[in-house]
Amino acid sequence: MTIEIKAPQFPESVADGSIATWYKQPGEAVKRDELIVDIETDKVVLEVVAPADGALIDIIKGEGDTVLSEEVIATFEKGAGTAAAPDAVAEPAAEPVAGAAVSPAARKLAEESGIDASTIAGSGKNGLVTKEDVVAAVSAKAAESVPEPASQAKAVVADTTPEGRMERRVPMTRMRTRIAERLLNATNETAMLTTFNEVNMQPVMELRNKYKDLFEKTHNGTRLGFMSFFVRAATEALKRYPAVNASIDGNDIVYHGYQDVGVAVSTEKGLVVPVLRDTDFMGLADIEAKIRGYGLKARDGKLTIDEMTGGTFTITNGGVFGSMMSTPILNPPQAAILGMHAIQERPMAVEGEVKILPMMYLALSYDHRLIDGKEAVQFLVAIKELLEDPARMLLDV
CATH class of the missing domain: 3.30.559.10 (Chloramphenicol acetyltransferase-like domain)
Incomplete structure (x- = not known):
């Protein structure tokens, strides 16, 4: 039995929300009332839990996507286990990797980075290609494309830069x-x-x-x-x-x-x-x-x-x-x-x-x-x- 996972009913003062974190990926079995995803609004973070024992089949809204009140964000198979999930996952996956799926967040990042997700080896469950896998592939590609002189120059800059001066840029939460x-x-x-x-x-x-x-x-x-x-x-x-x-x-x-x-x-x-x-x-x-x-x-x-x-x-x-x-x-x-x-x-x-x-x-x-x-x-x-x-x-x- 397929069930639609929807965003909660937002109050009138909240126009929309965004997907903060998916705790489960397609193909993973979940238990009833187990946390699946966090939805962040302007005021609070809302938790969406599994409606029954089963498996997450497809993620419609990836991390960072905007969602409206009661909008469908994923599909769920009641009573399904991990054995039945890969077939269901492979169908919506646009670019399967050796029979494994690509998470929505990973697929989106791969498209933005101009990388073919099918060439990336997945480290997730059942070979799932995760966002971290894409990040690693982007870093590897960037390192390979840099000419040797530039690489040496980069190393020199790194050597002359005092330690502890790293920077980290993250987007503001809603x-x-x-x-x-x-x-x-x-x-x-x-x-x-x-x-x-x-x-x-x-x-x-x-x-x-x-x-x-x-x-x-x-x-x-x-x-x-x-x-x-x-x-x-x-x-x-x-x-x-x-x-x-x-x-x-x-x-x-x-x-x-x-x-x-x-x-x-x-x-x-x-x-x-x-x-x-x-x-x-x-x-x-x-x-x-x-x-x-x-x-x-x-x-x-x-x-x-x-x-x-x-x-x-x-x-x-x-x-x-x-x-x-x-x-x-x-x-x-x-x-x-x-x-x-x-x-x-x-x-x-x-x-x-x-x-x-x-x-x-x-x-x-x-x-x-x-x-x-x-x-x-x-x-x-x-x-x-x-x-x-x-x-x-x-x-x-």
Whole structure:
């Protein structure tokens, strides 16, 4: 039974995707729910798994090809094994090699390089010609075509070049390209301004040290961190200053009657911002558990588009990497973003005395078209006051 493997249904905010990596090649047997291919969109990497036990018959969309929502990308034979796969693979292969197939990526590279794929010995399963085989053949051909004098000159250049000065050029991923576009749009299309303040973290640190063990025991292993305090403080401040929680849509200002706070998470593939929904109704334990879950998902590339869509305000923490000061860039269409930084002990004047206190710089970048400087400063001061006296968050004062 032949089954069409299709790209997932993309949300309305995602126009298309591209094939990132094929983990299986034609002729290879796969088990049900085994990962076959990754499809990269502007926001996330989507995984496509095998619908049943069987074998991959043909790859229609090779690595790097653009795919639309629910477009057919491969064919799959349910119940088939590796023994039956070579015949099925040989049929769509335009240039078989001694009875073996040529992967779509290898065929495309061979055509672009002007090499006959049938002359390449495949190193893949059942003699499959892979992209690496073509790369090796291109390198060998280039070496053979270079005249002896040029070859000697090349060797001389290599000898005089200091070691460790190699360069590697790779194309941007779709996610990195999209991140770059959004950052440029934020700087070009908003009147972005940043205001700073500093907060004494000693009250929060003392409260955390006093109750962290009891907190973890009471909430089934959920650890008490600093981010939950900042999310709660930001939520209370957003309620007091609705303009910071608003966004611009054309010539309209949209005031949101809820607080959805995005928390920036750094991954190997780029910065992602999963969103905590309705933080006004979340306790510290709920926030910590949700952030930890998002962190694990981001590490494994399991975040969904819905989990990163929306948000009325963003918090980013450069302090985990040691940053002392930064000017975070807006996450449109949001009007503001809060930047946290590293906690450092510094001498501070307190009631006429010098004390050593754990201080953190806070940065609030905001869209000056929507938020006046007075509101931005008052908003940041509100966060400072709530963090320096955490009881105010519980008493709502």
